[in-house]
Amino acid sequence: MTDYDVLRVFCAANGGYGNELGVVRDGSVMPGRSERQEFAAKLGFSETVFVDDPERGVIDIYTPSARLPFAGHPCVGAAWLLDVPELVTPAGVVGARQDGEFSWIEARPEWPEPRTLRQYASAAEVDELPVPPPGEWVYAWAWEDEAAGRVRARGFPGRGDGIDEDEATGAAALLLTAQLNRALNIAQGAGSQILTAPQPHGWVEIGGRVVLEH
Template identity: 80%
Template sequence: MTDFDVLRVFCGPRGGYGNELGVVREGSVMPDRAERQEFAAKLGFGETVFVDDPERGVIDIYTPSLRLPFAGNACVGAAWLLDVPELVTPAGVVGARLDGEFSWIEALPEWAPPRTFRQYASAAEVDDLRVPPPGERSEMGVPPDEVWGRIYAWAWEDEAAGRVRARAFPGRDDGVDEDEATGAAALQLTAHLGRALNITQGTGSQLLTAPQPHGWVEVGGRVFLER
């Protein structure tokens, strides 16, 4: 089997939680897109990155069911692993830097698919959300996954401090009902609110963000090599 690393991205302060990310450092061993898609499906991680040029930071990103032009989780993890000043993705060039325990990227929010931001009155309401069965994922006559698959549920834990509680429901057909940490959604929420955020997502993942000039947004998190 092709060699690959497993990272956990956007870990909590004590190193737990985060999203698992597969990284194939030698992308040249699997140049065909269909083969890459099949391999990503076999691994089953939320995202798998193929590194096509480690020195220039050229990467190719796949979920178990589709190829992505950009993904925050994948880019933060790849930036940490490759330790390069930028990443080259199909969406564009992503700035990258390491700062103490955090790996940061800078990207444009529009590179990611649009999401429905649903604000709740309290963090407890977000905690209590359940993932509905497919037959219940409808809203106002819109096809079920077309709505549910875009939801990023959030609430202020401490508005003055920019602390947010969030959960994300991708609604994909690859078995991922809820994302533990979603860098692209964090970018978009930051752009929407126009301020830096400290987001706790899923069961305990942490994402930090900060708006930058000209519409760019930084997102950062802790990354650990699992194997």
């Protein structure tokens, strides 16, 4: 079995929750796209990262069913694990920094796959939503405290690949931040926390706590 690490990304203040991420630190053991895709499907995490150059931060990201040019929680987790100033993804170069308990990346809203950002009237409505049928990628959100920038959100990938709900979705948080053009403190899933902030020239920072599970 190929060696891999499991991280939890966008954890709560107590280190709980967060979205699991598989990381194969030595991508050379599995260089082909088809075998990487098969391995990501076998692991079953919402995303798995293959590190092709740990010093330069070159990474390759897969869901159980597709290769992604960019994704939020894999980049935040990989930046923390590799402790590099940037990551090189097919979408572009992702800036990275560590700030106390938070790992941050800087990316562009054009990079993630399309998502439907669907606003609801209250956090309670978001909490009560059933998982929608496969189809579009839906990021359901509502203000918990608009003045403070606090958001309640849930992510439904809709791919039909066994991931009915994403515990924490950095790319969707990036898109929402770009749409609202303001810093956000997002509570997603069962208890994960995502921080964001718009940056000059259309960039967005996304930050969260990362824990090495094993």
